[in-house]
Amino acid sequence: MPSSVLDLQQENISRIQEDLTSGQLRVTVIGILKDHYSAYRSIHSKIYKILTLCWLNLNVPMFAVVHPMSCLAKIHLNDVRITDEALRRMVILSPSLRVLTLFYCNGPLAMIIASSRKLSSLIIVECNNVRGVVVMPDSPLHNFHCMGSPLSPFNLSGGARLLTDLLFCFNPPILGHQVLREWFRNNLPFLSNITSLSICSNTLQVVSFLRHPGANLDMAILDNFQSLTMLELTMLEFKAVGLGNIFVFLKSCHRPNLKKFLVTDRTIHDSDIRFEEDFPGSL
Numbered sequence: 476m477p478s479s480v481l482d483l484q485q486e487n488i489s490r491i492q493e494d495l496t497s498g499q500l501r502v503t504v505i506g507i508l509k510d511h512y513s514a515y516r517s518i519h520s521k522i523y524k525i526l527t528l529c530w531l532n533l534n535v536p537m538f539a540v541v542h543p544m545s546c547l548a549k550i551h552l553n554d555v556r557i558t559d560e561a562l563r564r565m566v567i568l569s570p571s572l573r574v575l576t577l578f579y580c581n582g583p584l585a586m587i588i589a590s591s592r593k594l595s596s597l598i599i600v601e602c603n604n605v606r607g608v609v610v611m612p613d614s615p616l617h618n619f620h621c622m623g624s625p626l627s628p629f630n631l632s633g634g635a636r637l638l639t640d641l642l643f644c645f646n647p648p649i650l651g652h653q654v655l656r657e658w659f660r661n662n663l664p665f666l667s668n669i670t671s672l673s674i675c676s677n678t679l680q681v682v683s684f685l686r687h688p689g690a691n692l693d694m695a696i697l698d699n700f701q702s703l704t705m706l707e708l709t710m711l712e713f714k715a716v717g718l719g720n721i722f723v724f725l726k727s728c729h730r731p732n733l734k735k736f737l738v739t740d741r742t743i744h745d746s747d748i749r750f751e752e753d754f755p756g757s758l
Contacts, residue, residue: 556582642673673707
């Protein structure tokens with residue numbers, strides 16, 4: 476481990492106790508801490524509103540405590556190894572949780588349960604073992620962003636009907652077209668309230684597959700974008716087939732209230748190039 480990281484770990488360990496006594500509202504825990512007591516106290520503090528955990532191995536016993544983290548509104552997990560049950564316990568112990576983000580959490584985590592009564596935003600980036608998100612029927616979840624290269628189909632549950640902002644970007648070469656078709660069939664029926672949709676343009680080729688003869692039932696689900704006002708397509712590569720998929724998607728989907736259409740070029744690493752078009756009326 477680089478010395479700079481070790482220094483950051485030590486600085487973080489010494490800062491945890493200071494924050495606990497000074498009333499700070501944010502804490503960041505970095506590294507596999509040898510000082511488990513400090514890590515335990517920071518995670519279970521009743522005063523923090525934002526908790527960031529990096530490079531940790533979190534297990535269920537750490538969350539077996541009965542004391543809730545009553546003020547915690549945001550949890551950020553970055554490169555954390557965590558199980559389904561440990562994450563479920565963490566969410567249960569955070570009754571005020573509004574934002575949950577997971578970056579590169581590729582441990583045994585397979586299913587994320589959005590059970591918090593206040594959780595409005597869930598962001599998952601490159602957590603490729605995750606197979607699904609269970610959204611409880613009374614969940615207020617409105618914002619869901621998911622990016623990565625999952626190894627199996629990724630599904631939302633019926634409680635996702637309140638979603639208004641969706642970002643979905645998977646890697647088709649890894650997923651495969653069959654998985655993409657399954658995702659569209661399973662998840663699009665839940666998206667009738669979506670107003671903002673961001674999606675990688677190369678995943679739109681699944682729409683072309685849905686246009687085969689006799690696919691009327693599959694195509695019918697594409698009429699579910701009645702509330703869509705903003706559509707952003709991210710180009711992972713500029714090829715004719717990608718542009719063709721955009722055309723097919725726009726032609727196939729019924730989106731009477733679309734006001735803004737954006738195309739973002741991710742093939743240029745130094746800066747993103749964005750085409751943006753505002754429509755004065757319905758498109």
